[in-house]
Amino acid sequence: MALYRDEGVVLRTVKLGEADRIVTVLTKEHGKVRAVAKGVRRVKSRFGGRLEPFMRIDLLIAEGRSLDVVSQAASIGTYAAEICIDFEAYSAANVIVETADKLVSTEHERARDQYLLAIGALNALAKHMHEPTVVAQSYVMRALSAAGWTPRLDSCVVCGRRDELAYFSTLSGGMMCLTDRTPEATRLSREAYRQLRALISGDWASLDEAVYHGGAVRDGAEQDTMADIGHRIGQSAAESADPKISMRSGIGEGHVRAPTLADAARNAAQSAVARIVEEWGEYYLERPIRSLRLLHS
């Protein structure tokens, strides 16, 4: 049997017979590969726990007539353990592997962009770099964009004008102006529009800001006094040695406050964006991303 070597990330596994499993792996050079891991469910398997979802592994695979067979597997990324001890990260990681599995539909067809996006997102979850839900949402939009389904955000999908863009239509593929909007299009606030753009471009500075202290509304239409406080929190975070820690703790320490209009606007924007991500995924993959629904519930 011919052998090939590649690195990959385990997307899912299914039981096969008494002790085996079929593992679905998204690889760097060979696209999606399904291969049998023999004896993997035995207590003393030579694969140990290396062939579980989210594991990044170096693989040696033997080509088989119907299914390939895993010959060797060595761990190269330890982030699966970090993901599995944090329920939010775990739920978000499920969105990533489910989406990647659905998006890369053909086996043995190189999909390097998809591989890099998937391991980038899993790595961000393992290192707790950003809010897990937002990592999952951004991953879904970017993976679909890489596959050719990028929403048009800068101009109306009907007439091309660049102002008065206030509605989003999944069916038509992007933003619509007030004149051209169709009944199924969703009204988007400026904040929601900004968040959606940031998700697709991977603008984490804006996304983290929107999640942690609602500062994102400060240059939007919905200005109020909280916007200034949000701005100050942002500044103190930027000045400190560890921005992530101070951003998380800054609100609790110096700025205990009741929910404001700005918070409400921010939360409404997040729900609107969550719905769009779900719709966009379902429409272009032609089936729902089930774990995404669990994430928002």
Ligand SMILES: [Zn+2]
């Ligand atoms: Zn228009």
